[in-house]
Amino acid sequence: MTVRPVFERSSVLSLRVLPPALLGRGMARRLVERNVIAYRRRWWILATGFFEPFFYLLSIGLGLGHLVGRLHLDGRLVAYAAYVAPGLLASSAMNGALFDSTFNVFFKLKIAKSYDAVLATPVEVGDIALGEVTWSLLRGAIYSFAFMCVMAAMGLVLSGWAVLCFGAATLVSFAFAGIGMGATCYMRSWQDFDYVSMASIPMFLFSAVFYPLSVYPGWLQVVVSLTPLYQGVDMIRELDAGLLTPALALHAGYLFALGLAGMAVAARRLGALLRP
Amino acid sequence: MQHAEARQEDLSASREGRGRPATRDEVVVARHLEKRFGDFVAVDGIDFSVERGEVFGFLGPNGAGKTSTMRMVSCLSPVSGGELSVLGMEPNAHGPEIRRRLGLVPQDDTLDLELSVRDNLYLYGRYFDLPRREVRQRVERLLEFAHLSEKGDEEVDNLSGGMKRRLTIARALISEPELVILDEPTTGLDPQARHLLWDRLYRLKQEGVTLVITTHYMDEAEQLCDRLVVMDKGKIVAAGSPRQLIDTYSTREVAELRFGVDENAAAAERLAELAARVEVLPDRVLLYTDDGDEALRAALGLGLRPEASLVRRSSLEDVFLRLTGRSLVD
Numbered sequence: 001m002t003v004r005p006v007f008e009r010s011s012v013l014s015l016r017v018l019p020p021a022l023l024g025r026g027m028a029r030r031l032v033e034r035n036v037i038a039y040r041r042r043w044w045i046l047a048t049g050f051f052e053p054f055f056y057l058l059s060i061g062l063g064l065g066h067l068v069g070r071l072h073l074d075g076r077l078v079a080y081a082a083y084v085a086p087g088l089l090a091s092s093a094m095n096g097a098l099f100d101s102t103f104n105v106f107f108k109l110k111i112a113k114s115y116d117a118v119l120a121t122p123v124e125v126g127d128i129a130l131g132e133v134t135w136s137l138l139r140g141a142i143y144s145f146a147f148m149c150v151m152a153a154m155g156l157v158l159s160g161w162a163v164l165c166f167g168a169a170t171l172v173s174f175a176f177a178g179i180g181m182g183a184t185c186y187m188r189s190w191q192d193f194d195y196v197s198m199a200s201i202p203m204f205l206f207s208a209v210f211y212p213l214s215v216y217p218g219w220l221q222v223v224v225s226l227t228p229l230y231q232g233v234d235m236i237r238e239l240d241a242g243l244l245t246p247a248l249a250l251h252a253g254y255l256f257a258l259g260l261a262g263m264a265v266a267a268r269r270l271g272a273l274l275r276p
Numbered sequence: 277m278q279h280a281e282a283r284q285e286d287l288s289a290s291r292e293g294r295g296r297p298a299t300r301d302e303v304v305v306a307r308h309l310e311k312r313f314g315d316f317v318a319v320d321g322i323d324f325s326v327e328r329g330e331v332f333g334f335l336g337p338n339g340a341g342k343t344s345t346m347r348m349v350s351c352l353s354p355v356s357g358g359e360l361s362v363l364g365m366e367p368n369a370h371g372p373e374i375r376r377r378l379g380l381v382p383q384d385d386t387l388d389l390e391l392s393v394r395d396n397l398y399l400y401g402r403y404f405d406l407p408r409r410e411v412r413q414r415v416e417r418l419l420e421f422a423h424l425s426e427k428g429d430e431e432v433d434n435l436s437g438g439m440k441r442r443l444t445i446a447r448a449l450i451s452e453p454e455l456v457i458l459d460e461p462t463t464g465l466d467p468q469a470r471h472l473l474w475d476r477l478y479r480l481k482q483e484g485v486t487l488v489i490t491t492h493y494m495d496e497a498e499q500l501c502d503r504l505v506v507m508d509k510g511k512i513v514a515a516g517s518p519r520q521l522i523d524t525y526s527t528r529e530v531a532e533l534r535f536g537v538d539e540n541a542a543a544a545e546r547l548a549e550l551a552a553r554v555e556v557l558p559d560r561v562l563l564y565t566d567d568g569d570e571a572l573r574a575a576l577g578l579g580l581r582p583e584a585s586l587v588r589r590s591s592l593e594d595v596f597l598r599l600t601g602r603s604l605v606d
Contacts, residue, residue, distance in 0.1 A: 025372060027405065034399050038390045108388075117386040117447070120350060121403035122372040276313065276353055 024126030024267075031123075031131025032138070035100070046139065049099060050146050053092035057150070060084055060210060073158075074241060082156040086240045087209030089165060090172050090232035092147050094200065096140035097173035101180035102196050105132055106187055109273070119274055129267035133177040133259070140173025141166075159242030168239055168252070172232035175255040178262025179228070185269035203229040228258055303328050303363060303455050303486045304349055310357030311344040318344040320510035321358060326488055328454075331481055333504030334490040335497045335592060337602070340507040342490035343383060346459045349488065350380045363455065376404060379448030379456040383463070385440045387432045393443055394419065394428040401450040414450055421476065422446035438469030445476060455486045462496060474499055494592035506596060513599045518592060525598045526590040527552050529568035533575060533582040534560045543580055550574045555597060564594070 039046055061081030068080040108114045115128055144166060151157055180196070187193065207229040213221050224230050235251035238244075304326040311319035319341040326332040334342040347353035349362055351371035360367055362374050388396050397418055401411030419425045422442040427435065435443065441461065448456055461477070462470040477500060481487060491497055497504050498518045506514040506521070514521055531551070535543045537559065544556045550571050551563035565571040568587030575582070596602075 027403065030399070030402050030405075033402055034388070034391075037395055037399060038388075041392075112389045113384060113386045114388045116352075116382060116384070117388070117400070118403055119352060120375060120378075120380040120382070120448075121400065121451075122376045122405065123403050124372065274352075 024124050024128075024130050025122065027123045027127040028131035028134060031118075031128060032135045034131075035135040046142070049096055049139070050143055052095065053088045053143070053147055054150055056088050057081065057085060057147075057154075061088070061156075074243065076158075076241075078158065079156070081154070082158060083237075084210060085151045085154075085156045086165065086237040087207075087233045089144060089147050089151070089169055090229060090236050091204045091207075091209055093140045093144045093169040093172040093232065094176045094204075094229055096143035097136045097175075097177040098180045098196065098200060099136070100139055101132060101136040101177040102184045102193060105181050105184045106190075106193070109185065109270075115270065115274055125270040125274065126267045128270055129181065129263045133174070133181055133263050133266070136177035136180065137170060137173045140177065141170045144169035144173065158240050161242040161244065162240045164239045165236045168232065168235045171252055171255045171259075172228070172236075174259035175228045175232070175262070176259075178259035178266070180262070182262035182265035182269070185266045185273065203227050208233050228255060231255055301328050302326065302361075304332075304488065305361045306345075306349075306358065307360075308358035309345070309348065309355065309360050311341070311348055311353065312356040317510055319348070319356075322505075322507070322510075322512045324505050324512065324515065326455075326486060328486050329481075329484050330502040331477070331487040331489060331500050333497045333501035334488070334507055335492070335494065335501075335504050335596070336490075336507035337492055339509075341510040342507055343459055345507075346380075346457050346488070346490055350378055350457050351375050352380070376451065377454050379451060379453035381441075381444050381448045381456065381458040381461055383459040385444045387440060387443060387447070389432055391432065392428065393424060393430050393432060393435070396432060396443060397447055397450055400447045404451040406451065411450070414452075418446040418449055421449070421479075423472065436469075438465050438472065441465060441469070441473060442476065445473070449480075453485070455488065456480065458487065458489045460490055460492070462491070462493065470496075494596065497592050504592075506592075506599060508596075508600045514595065521592060521595045522590045524595075526594040527564040528566040528590060529587055530590050530594060531563040531565065531568040531571045531575070531587050532560050532585060533563065533572075533580075534584045535580075535582050543582075546578055546580065547575055550578075553598075562594070562597075564590070 061084040065080035065084070070077045070079055071083060073083060118128060119125065148157075148162075148166060148169075151162075183195070187195075207224060207227050209229075213224060213230070213234075216224060225234075231251045231254050235248055235255075238248060302325045304324075306322060306324050308321045308323065309319060310317065310321055322341075322345065324332075334345060336342050344353065348355050348360060348367060351362070351367040351374050354368055363377055365374050367374055388399065391399065394415055397415040398411055401414060402408075406414075416425075419428050422445065424439060424443060424446070427439065432440065432443070445458070445461070448458075458477070462473055465473065474496070477487060477489075487500075489496075489500060501518060503515070503517050504521070505512045514525065516524065533543070533547075534540075540559070540561050541556055544554050544561045547554055547561060547563060551565040553564040555562040555564070563571045563575070572585055572587060575585075
């Protein structure tokens, strides 16, 4: 669990003690521009990321849903697919953000060493962190948008408030982009990426995407509810159902803080690695 | 938009500056400059200054502290001690401002492997916040300059070593810098690629760009540099023009005699008085003298029969050998 230290950091504190270089110089958009140009030639790589959550929705939501039947959700009877869909939206936002903030950042940092070249320009480490996190977030947002279109087309949206799910999913992407990049800056070899799957796969399976948190004993509920994916799943599920509770703000704040903390850790680590 | 225009004016102003004959203003000044990594001292209190428009060299073996010095000058690595001024500013405080006016050719090409040749240049220009149209024009000019016009749409990975190096140099020029720093620009290139690269560097010099070059090839330093310093173990051991250094630390000519591995030392003893200085290397004996042919004749007169011999002009290699007792390239 290499992402652990990120969790414990207070983002507000980190930001206050950051030297100016770590905050960037407003050049982050150039890193985004770089990724747009790089993917223009390989757009099909982007396309593949959409299918995974879609296939889960078909297989688990519809297929398994046949056996599960309808279930009660806040006094309403809903199809199992409609219950699972918001969870899959959250995990799609997570995976979409993790692609670029982990593997691709590592490639540029350690293999191609292209960040070394970037830092010989007026761009600062803070710009790199913000730029790469922004791009990862955008990639996550693209998948979220596509998945929401599918949800709507399949009639799985439960209320008009579901429009807000897009914003919530983007927040999930932000959190994971920050955590992913922060952790990646500490990785030494490709083997270390096993930690990413070791964290993301169990999170996907156990963060109440497929069943409610209430199946767990009390102590385990607390543990699971602390995972960023659960925070996202719960937030998106509530918005989808039109339940506007104060918990939403808590979820949002938690995810935003994680994203910021991850980004600050990434900027600081990049400074230590590339500007010794 | 207004920003961009203002910047363009800046750039054209600096271009005019390039055309002027070299004024004696100093582009880089270092006083007791130090770089430490923990307990290790990579750069140990060096002094040097680079004047506008000249080609200034750092000659030394691997590990001499050349790269650490270059990284401090290009504001990639903080100064640990002493003073450094680059383009009139202090790197630790004005990194981005200095880097805006400086081009760096690092030892590793660090090209963006996921982009085409043209996009590598284009995006680099964008990192300097240059307007799109301006960058596009510069990219085409630089592709031509780097002899890469036909390779514009290739993946970077498909380029040869020499081409990658030229692309890296072109990339450093996208911001039309006043000062270009080249860290071992020709290491690992074949002779033809080196000569093409030297030719491009000459052209830059003619345009008035100040060049700072590190190398462990003495012929490169002799070919390119107006002035240079010789570095060893973090210190500057000699400074001057290539000619001055050779005149000060060596003789006009050198006679090289090869006697076979076990016999060099014995032969050297007998040769001692034939030359101003005699140096024994594992594979040959060097006679430092102002008349190499005469020394060679005298050696044969002593009845010595070298397996091979040659007389050549003194080089910076000899200067380095004299100063450190070691060869430049191991």
